Amino acid sequence: MRHPAESVIALYAGGDLGFLEKLRVGHHLRGCSRCRSEVSRHRAASELLRAEASELPAGLNWDRLAAEMTGNIRVGLAAGECVGELKSSRTHGFAWKPVAAICALSLVVTSAWWLNFPVEQRETLVHNVSRIWNRTPAHLPADRVFLEANRAGIQVKENGSAFTMMHPDATPTVISVSTQGTIGARYIADTGQVTITNVYGQ
Amino acid sequence: MSTVSKFGWVSGVLALGAGLAMGQSSDVHGSLKIDFPTDGPVTVMMPMTTDWGQSKVAARGGAMILDLHTTLTLRNSSQRRIRGVTLLVLAQDVTPGGKGSVSVPSLDIPPGETFPIRIDLRLLRPVQGAESLPVQVSLDGVLFEDLSFFGPNRLNSRRSMTVWELEAQRDRRYFKQVLERAGNDGLQKEVLSSMGRLSDRAQPGVQIVRGRATNFDSERELQFAFLEFPDSPVVPIDGIARIAGNEARAPRLEIRNRSAKSVRSLEIGWLVQDQLGREFLAGSVPAELNLAPGQKSQVLQDTALRFPDQTGIKGMTAFISNVEFSDGHYWIPTRSEISADRLQHVLAPSPEEQRLVQIYRKKGIKALVDELKKF
Numbered sequence: 001m002r003h004p005a006e007s008v009i010a011l012y013a014g015g016d017l018g019f020l021e022k023l024r025v026g027h028h029l030r031g032c033s034r035c036r037s038e039v040s041r042h043r044a045a046s047e048l049l050r051a052e053a054s055e056l057p058a059g060l061n062w063d064r065l066a067a068e069m070t071g072n073i074r075v076g077l078a079a080g081e082c083v084g085e086l087k088s089s090r091t092h093g094f095a096w097k098p099v100a101a102i103c104a105l106s107l108v109v110t111s112a113w114w115l116n117f118p119v120e121q122r123e124t125l126v127h128n129v130s131r132i133w134n135r136t137p138a139h140l141p142a143d144r145v146f147l148e149a150n151r152a153g154i155q156v157k158e159n160g161s162a163f164t165m166m167h168p169d170a171t172p173t174v175i176s177v178s179t180q181g182t183i184g185a186r187y188i189a190d191t192g193q194v195t196i197t198n199v200y201g202q
Numbered sequence: 203m204s205t206v207s208k209f210g211w212v213s214g215v216l217a218l219g220a221g222l223a224m225g226q227s228s229d230v231h232g233s234l235k236i237d238f239p240t241d242g243p244v245t246v247m248m249p250m251t252t253d254w255g256q257s258k259v260a261a262r263g264g265a266m267i268l269d270l271h272t273t274l275t276l277r278n279s280s281q282r283r284i285r286g287v288t289l290l291v292l293a294q295d296v297t298p299g300g301k302g303s304v305s306v307p308s309l310d311i312p313p314g315e316t317f318p319i320r321i322d323l324r325l326l327r328p329v330q331g332a333e334s335l336p337v338q339v340s341l342d343g344v345l346f347e348d349l350s351f352f353g354p355n356r357l358n359s360r361r362s363m364t365v366w367e368l369e370a371q372r373d374r375r376y377f378k379q380v381l382e383r384a385g386n387d388g389l390q391k392e393v394l395s396s397m398g399r400l401s402d403r404a405q406p407g408v409q410i411v412r413g414r415a416t417n418f419d420s421e422r423e424l425q426f427a428f429l430e431f432p433d434s435p436v437v438p439i440d441g442i443a444r445i446a447g448n449e450a451r452a453p454r455l456e457i458r459n460r461s462a463k464s465v466r467s468l469e470i471g472w473l474v475q476d477q478l479g480r481e482f483l484a485g486s487v488p489a490e491l492n493l494a495p496g497q498k499s500q501v502l503q504d505t506a507l508r509f510p511d512q513t514g515i516k517g518m519t520a521f522i523s524n525v526e527f528s529d530g531h532y533w534i535p536t537r538s539e540i541s542a543d544r545l546q547h548v549l550a551p552s553p554e555e556q557r558l559v560q561i562y563r564k565k566g567i568k569a570l571v572d573e574l575k576k577f
Contacts (some may be wrong), residue, residue, distance in 0.1 A: 147410035152324065158302050160265070163300040164294055166322040173400065174550040177408045177485035179453060179472075179503040186553065192560045194553040195320060196305040200357070201410065 013042035156199045165197040205516030237340040268325040286345040288359035292338045307366035307553045329366035331340030376537045404482040409508040421446040425546040435461030448513045451506030464528035465493040471523040477514035
């Protein structure tokens, strides 16, 4: 079991914890007799201090006491500045987590988007990006291939759009090409029926 | 952070990522429009018999995708036997002028019978402005047993279906002759040989590209060699194409009509030999022309073919693969002409030869013999 820090116990005993932290420590105390006794000890000490404070000696110089306290606080702040590295590392630790989370989220979304991006559009995108990167003149056609047979079927494509006559379950037995701008695929079913598909370019 | 809450975070982030990327799927049925003539020889069975399978419309990445998988059941409403059907598939909102077709040759459908035609297609377009991806399927043509034709013929399917049917008649006749001459064993040997040729046939991936090559290979002209069939009505005389690296473009062929009839159209087969001496069918060069007897003409196409990387084009051969005369008759090479050693390993078998081989493969020699006896 992990116990709350001594300072947290002290703040709890004095009723100075925030709402959520107070609930968390209270939940812990219900099952931890050791911490409960610590709280009781702090409360008893606090009571004792309050009783003694009511019997302060007469003629106490409150202004001097306030000045000493202010001086002590300043010394504490200066000491904090001296351990600036610790402060700095804590700041970095705090910022790193959301940055890493955003990077991971971006990676997941980009990967999912890229994997689901249709192949035809992916090719066009890659081609155009490489054209911009290489500063290739814009008058060259984006993709010279406009009719082809690929794994999915026979295809005519134009500016990222595509029309594919898909291979059915069977593999084509014959692929034919006509220089008039036609590509065809022939299939044969188990029944013996022959089917010939064609796509036509403009 | 506990393991459970970490897992929850990761799951949430993944779901968010996938959700952002995948988008929404929607109903595909509204995308397909079937447009058949009501008084045509082929009608779509109503209610439409379709198996939508994995069909879907979905936004994916930066695009809208339609996957359409369906089977139309058609009925022969005419009084003649159907030998072939071609359907036109239009999706011009997706690719300008983009169209496709589905043809079923080598049919033998008697009047009143039904038969299926499967359509599998994918349309993709950028999401911008894509509210729907309409596809229209219509009839382009029907070929009957007497080689008569019905349909708008927008894809010139009359010509291709007639050539397939003539090849089918030629190949059935050839297999019947083998059966008569050498019996079942001889036929079986012939079919096995056909299967072997198909599996040995080189079929490199060829792409059609636009314009000139932008690589650093200098362009050169390469002369065509010719394969001449003795009874071909048209002969190639001269021809060149421009070669740059693994691309060949702008084939220009000179031909002469040596028959006594005018020629309306023809198709030239284009063979390519690579640096290792392997030969394959690169494509065909079709031409519409009006060539009177004895006349010469040029066939010129401004298309470029791209072969796989590392393909060095060392030689090219052309041959006339079919001719359509102005009177509606056709010429195709004989079985012995295409069985010449050089062509046998590069030409694809006819659709009918493949159908007959498939019958043997699935049902055996007796079923093949029975099939041949039907014709």
